[in-house]
Amino acid sequence: MRIAWRTARLVERHAQTATARSLVFTVPGWPGHLPGQHVDVRLTADDGYQAVRSYSLAAPADGDRIELGVQAVPDGEVSPYLADELPPGADVEVRGPLGNWFLWRSEQTDPVLLVAGGSGVVPLAAMIRAHRRAGSSSSFHLLYSVRSPDDVWYHDDLADADPLLDARIVHTRQTPPGSTRAPGRVTRADLDHPASWLKPAGPVYVCGPTGFVESVSDLLVGLGRDPATIRTERFG
Template identity: 70%
Template sequence: MPLPWRTARLVGRHDETATARTLVLDAPGWPGHVAGQHVDVRLTADDGYQAARSYSLAAPADGGRLEVGVQPVTGGEVSPYLADDLPIGASVEVRGPLGNWFVWRPEQDEPVLLVAGGSGVVPLMAMVRAHRQAASTSPFQLIHSVRGEADLWYRAELGGTDPALDVRFLFTRQAPPGGTRAAGRLTAADLEPALKRLTPAGTVYVCGPTGFVEAAADLLTSAGQDPATIRTERFG
């Protein structure tokens, strides 16, 4: 049976980058979700035209509160409006939670490596936050690949001190001054230190644009990572 559409109200909007936003929605009756899942958001125009898109949830379940990450797509029907024009207090429809494979649950105790390309960090951030909320001691590593510093999501939160989380930022077009790594795409050398700390039973989650995810998965398997331990989610 298809999941029902529920009415949700926009109660907050936070900038993540110059263009990307976190939308905070209040969805009464929300059944809860697991870190890594996503939700469909539907808009209805005055003439009855409807458009729906899928967005990742950026935080663990908290009653009817949903945090959704939105990166506007140039010329898009839905994302630019959600990011900048939907008024606070306005209503949309949501359906979910969706996806049961690309998830992390607090009972998991194996080491985890998260690999994000751009806005693919959103569902991985939900895992980081769920891991912290559960006070889990399982080792967590995050590699976040972006074009430049201006494209970093959750900069303050990920740049903080968390003994259970190891974070590395990679820059593909413009590296910050004084960095030890030149700008460039993800390489086997970037993954090698993280994979050495990942036990054979460790799980890797990769999320981002299709090209990034495919390239990362190829690098992981070429390095000897068991494909059965690699979970991927892609967009675009």
């Protein structure tokens, strides 16, 4: 069935980093969505020119409200406008929810490993928030790779005293004071501990740039993970 475009009105904008924003829209008639899904956003210029981009949903379903995570890309056609120029009260069009593979459902009870690179944390944040809202008893383990401490999204969610969320941040270029890990990309050693909590068929969700996703997936397979348990979402 073809999914229709719906009008979405911007109601809130929150800074996550110097270039990343959370955008909250109201979408009349929104059918709901599952953590891990995304939407297409369509902008139409006065001359009729249209541009469409995909953005992950950053929060679980909440009536007619949806939250998107937008990283402004230098010289980008859409993301800088959404991130900083679209005024509150303005409308865009959205189509969704989309994606039926990269999902976490509240009835899942096995421990979960989430691995994010940069803005790839957005759909994983939706899973973390949904997990917390559902009162799930399953444990979540997040390995989050960023360039520097200034590039971390969702500080409040990751700082919450949640005994079922084990979150570790890996810095690739600049580490915070007191860090015992040298800056660098995610390694097998970084994945070894959180992967050890998984059951043989336990799910892993990896999201980020294509090179990051491929590297992490290869490392996980090298640790003995069944490729069928590794679900990926990539961009770039």
